Amino acid sequence: MEITELRPSLYLVRVGFGQLYLWRDADVVTVIDTGIDGSGPAIAEAVRGLGLAPSAIERIVITHGHEDHAGSAAEVRSWHGAPVHVHEADAAFVRGEVRRPDPVVTEFDAPLWEQISALGLAPTPPTTVDVLLHEGDELDFGGGATVLSIPGHTPGSIAVYLPGPKVLFTGDTIGTTPAGEVMLGVFNQDEDAQLESFHRMAALDVATACFGHGEPVVTDAGRAMREAAASHRKRRLV
Numbered sequence: 001m002e003i004t005e006l007r008p009s010l011y012l013v014r015v016g017f018g019q020l021y022l023w024r025d026a027d028v029v030t031v032i033d034t035g036i037d038g039s040g041p042a043i044a045e046a047v048r049g050l051g052l053a054p055s056a057i058e059r060i061v062i063t064h065g066h067e068d069h070a071g072s073a074a075e076v077r078s079w080h081g082a083p084v085h086v087h088e089a090d091a092a093f094v095r096g097e098v099r100r101p102d103p104v105v106t107e108f109d110a111p112l113w114e115q116i117s118a119l120g121l122a123p124t125p126p127t128t129v130d131v132l133l134h135e136g137d138e139l140d141f142g143g144g145a146t147v148l149s150i151p152g153h154t155p156g157s158i159a160v161y162l163p164g165p166k167v168l169f170t171g172d173t174i175g176t177t178p179a180g181e182v183m184l185g186v187f188n189q190d191e192d193a194q195l196e197s198f199h200r201m202a203a204l205d206v207a208t209a210c211f212g213h214g215e216p217v218v219t220d221a222g223r224a225m226r227e228a229a230a231s232h233r234k235r236r237l238v
């Protein structure tokens with residue numbers, strides 16, 4: 001586990017596979033994504049690293065129903081019942097009612113998809129979903145957080161936007177390359193819808209963008225997203 005303060009109140013936590021974020025308001029914490037199954041101890045350690053007990057977790061917000069984001073939601077919820085928030089279109093995957101569909105693997109995605117598939121990530125342990133999210137919902141953290149429905153990566157993908165500190169959590173719709181370049185995320189259900197979602201987020205006033213994978217962009221992220229969205233060339237489907 002490695003924790004990095006990106007700006008006051010905002011922490012990036014790298015877990016065994018992938019990453020997640022903590023937002024701190026005084027003595028309570030919002031967890032944005034939960035990593036794969038088994039990331040609970042790392043999340044607890046990260047919260048303790050802020051000088052708080054894991055019981056300080058007030059809510060769990062899942063950006064989409066993939067196993068490297070929802071994988072430890074059940075475990076974190078089991079500690080003291082912190083409510084799990086998921087968009088209604090991905091809720092069935094997270095509840096374990098329906099297996100999430102495989103993405104449409106593009107030529108661009110194929111080599112990485114082979115590597116990831118070989119890892120055999122554990123499926124998401126089913127969790128109760130306490131709050132079904134929709135476009136425009138407001139969450140009480142970070143001075144007021146707005147839920148954006150941004151389908152494409154999955155049908156129920158969301159972004160969470162904090163207009164006060166100008167922070168955006170994008171889930172996997174946007175990411176960065178190892179070189180730090182902003183890019184459209186990989187392993188998607190519907191790239192046309194996703195590209196529209198990318199443009200929608202790029203139009204926001206964003207200082208700090210927190211991606212599901214890859215380094216966050218801490219300052220002037222709106223500009224970086226607009227440039228990436230403008231130069232994105234549609235990838236050819238296999």
Ligand SMILES: [Zn+2]
Pocket residue numbers: 064066153172212
């Ligand atoms: Zn994903």
